[in-house]
Amino acid sequence: MTYDDIAAIFLAPLSEPIAEPDVAPTPARLLRDALEPIATQGWWSRPAGEGLTALGVDFFPGYVWGRAAALGQPTAAVVAATFGVFEPGMIAAAYEAGVASATRDDILAARAAGGSASLDAIADQHECAAIADPLLAALDGLDGLGRPLFSALRSLPVPSSPGGRLWRAAELVREHRGDGHLAALAVAGLDAVEANVLTERWLGFDVGEYSATRGFGPQALAEGVQRLERRGWMRGDDITDAGRVARAAIEASTDAGQRALVEACGGALAEITSRAADVSARLVEARAFPADPRKRAGG
Numbered sequence: 001m002t003y004d005d006i007a008a009i010f011l012a013p014l015s016e017p018i019a020e021p022d023v024a025p026t027p028a029r030l031l032r033d034a035l036e037p038i039a040t041q042g043w044w045s046r047p048a049g050e051g052l053t054a055l056g057v058d059f060f061p062g063y064v065w066g067r068a069a070a071l072g073q074p075t076a077a078v079v080a081a082t083f084g085v086f087e088p089g090m091i092a093a094a095y096e097a098g099v100a101s102a103t104r105d106d107i108l109a110a111r112a113a114g115g116s117a118s119l120d121a122i123a124d125q126h127e128c129a130a131i132a133d134p135l136l137a138a139l140d141g142l143d144g145l146g147r148p149l150f151s152a153l154r155s156l157p158v159p160s161s162p163g164g165r166l167w168r169a170a171e172l173v174r175e176h177r178g179d180g181h182l183a184a185l186a187v188a189g190l191d192a193v194e195a196n197v198l199t200e201r202w203l204g205f206d207v208g209e210y211s212a213t214r215g216f217g218p219q220a221l222a223e224g225v226q227r228l229e230r231r232g233w234m235r236g237d238d239i240t241d242a243g244r245v246a247r248a249a250i251e252a253s254t255d256a257g258q259r260a261l262v263e264a265c266g267g268a269l270a271e272i273t274s275r276a277a278d279v280s281a282r283l284v285e286a287r288a289f290p291a292d293p294r295k296r297a298g299g
Helices: 003-010 027-039 046-055 059-071 076-083 088-101 104-122 125-140 148-154 162-187 192-203 218-230 241-256 259-285 293-298
Strands: none
Touching: 003 046, 003 059, 027 162, 027 241, 027 259, 027 293, 046 059, 046 104, 059 076, 059 088, 059 104, 059 148, 076 088, 104 162, 104 259, 125 162, 125 259, 148 162, 162 241, 162 259, 192 218, 192 241, 192 293
């Protein structure tokens, strides 16, 4: 699918309001949600989409190869493991299509140029620096243990423009939290299908409404629901009270994994979060990020 195909599906204004997910407003979660639209401008923005088109790469292969390229040129199995919540066959096919269409240097450059251009156009230099500078300083001192995507991304050069620095800072926070979230899912004993189903119902999606976009078909989803039923976390297509408690515990574990980042931000955290939320609201209004609040919370 091309960028325009994706934009027509995901970036159009909502035809009717969708309720905000009931997610605990912890400092780590508030920071993550404030930064999510900024962090994803390497694929959701039109400049990034046009950069991928110029390389001959469709949207999803560009997303997969673009994120994975920080790791070098890993095997498809490694990409599936580090991304975690996609159907392995789908992610492998997209990765291989991306690698066949563009070099590592070219895909990284297209992402950086697109993300930077999008944010340079929507936020001024002072605004970008007020968010990016303290975040980059905090991120630089974090331990990379067990965080492959975060550590790989941190090894890349930071773009030089104000918007590029903001994009990279936000992307680093996203990958840091994502690596920790996969660890929390593994500790909870969930596989990729179960994790998708539990999270989508926790956020207010119907079963399959979100996880089908991750490549899981009806049979895999039905079997995942059955496994969650045996744990008492689902009853049919509904999440149970026990399931909500379990998913809240996973969220708390993910937040705990970001304690060092929250502490490193110190007294600047509230201003960083507030300023990032303002920039992200403008990105949603500009149709550079999905308007569905559940998509924002799900990442």
